[in-house]
Amino acid sequence: MFYDYLCKGKSLYLSTQCLLITISFPDMDIVDKLNKEFLTQPFCKNEQLPEELNEYKRIAYNYARIENSIAVLSDMHTNISYIYYGGTAETLGIARKGDNQNLESIWEKEVFKYIHPDDLAEKYVQELRFYHFLKQIPHKKRADYFLMSKLRMRDPSGKYIPILHRMFYVATHSNDSMWLALCLYNLSVDPTMSCRVINSTNGQVIELEKQDCSKLLSDREKTILQLIDMGKTSHEIARELFISKNTVSRHRQNILEKLQVKNSIEACRIAKELKLLF
Structure with a gap:
């Protein structure tokens, strides 16, 4: 696995500490890093078939319909997000259940402004590290892994409630560029859950905060x-x-x-x- 390869049997250190990013995004350093990583990949145009994109849009729509998720499908090549709102969005006062919208950005800022600033900052850092984690996984197996974490999001009364956030890279090109990402937001039943990566094929859990990469470099x-x-x-x-x-x-x-x-x-x-x- 990635952390075994990188750390020669040692744990991979992926601390979540970082500078706080407020809802108005005044410090865009980590966002700029993510944009550079995601949007400048060498995409294979002949592998971006409309029917494949439509298939993943249907998957996102069905997550919103069946799980009541807020489902966000982000296209890294065109810098467009497709958002489908389930019952979770209505509970949070973001949108009505069944609504959908397209944004000219891979970032669902209409959702982000409801996330607690501390958790939003951590979310950015974890997604950057998850991206580099997956870069070490064979591209055909990347969709087997997802990042799962807890967020606090504000409801209409101003109270922050626990939300389960999951992130998948569902489509990767043959040259290893990651094309489509799917983010899901649902009401959480476990507010104490830590951030982790999960292999959905075998149940392997990788606790990001508990990893240590101090031996990665001599x-x-x-x-x-x-x-x-x-x-x-x-x-x-x-x-x-x-x-x-x-x-x-x-x-x-x-x-x-x-x-x-x-x-x-x-x-x-x-x-x-x-x-x-x-």
Whole structure:
């Protein structure tokens, strides 16, 4: 599995701590990161068949109809969301049961403004980490996993009530780009539930908060990445650490491979998200 591969038998650290994002989204840093990850993927246009999109729209509609979910199908390529409102939306005062709408964004902001600010901030971070988790899973098996977490959402009286949030990546292209995401919001019967990833084929539960990824990078790799983050060149790093420039280059390549990123800027960003850099 992903965390076994990354951490060599150690737990994967996916803490949920982050800066708070208010309902008006004044700090868009994490949102910008997600947009960059999701919307700039190299999509395969010949694999985006209208009939496949319509099939998943019907699935989202049926979740809203049968489970009373708020079902949001997000198309990462066109940056469009299709929202179907079940009874949960009516309970929260968001929309009437049976309503639906299309938004020119992958973000369902009409729903987000009812989420407690603390939980919304955590939701963004967990979704970024879930995305990178799935990047290590063979693309044909990604739909087997879903992210499940608890949110607090405001009802018409102003009271925050527990909501179960689930997220699936239901369609992935052959080049590993994730095309369609499905988010479901339902009234929760377990307000104490922690955020977790679940494999729906075998029931495996992965507790995100309890994982530890401190051993993902070696101490030397962390030191080099810290110096890269400070803006130092490979030549400067080699001179400071008394090693050859070729050794620095080899460490840099290992870092990119372990973090599954394409460049040092992305490596520094992901390492900070995983609390490997501070």
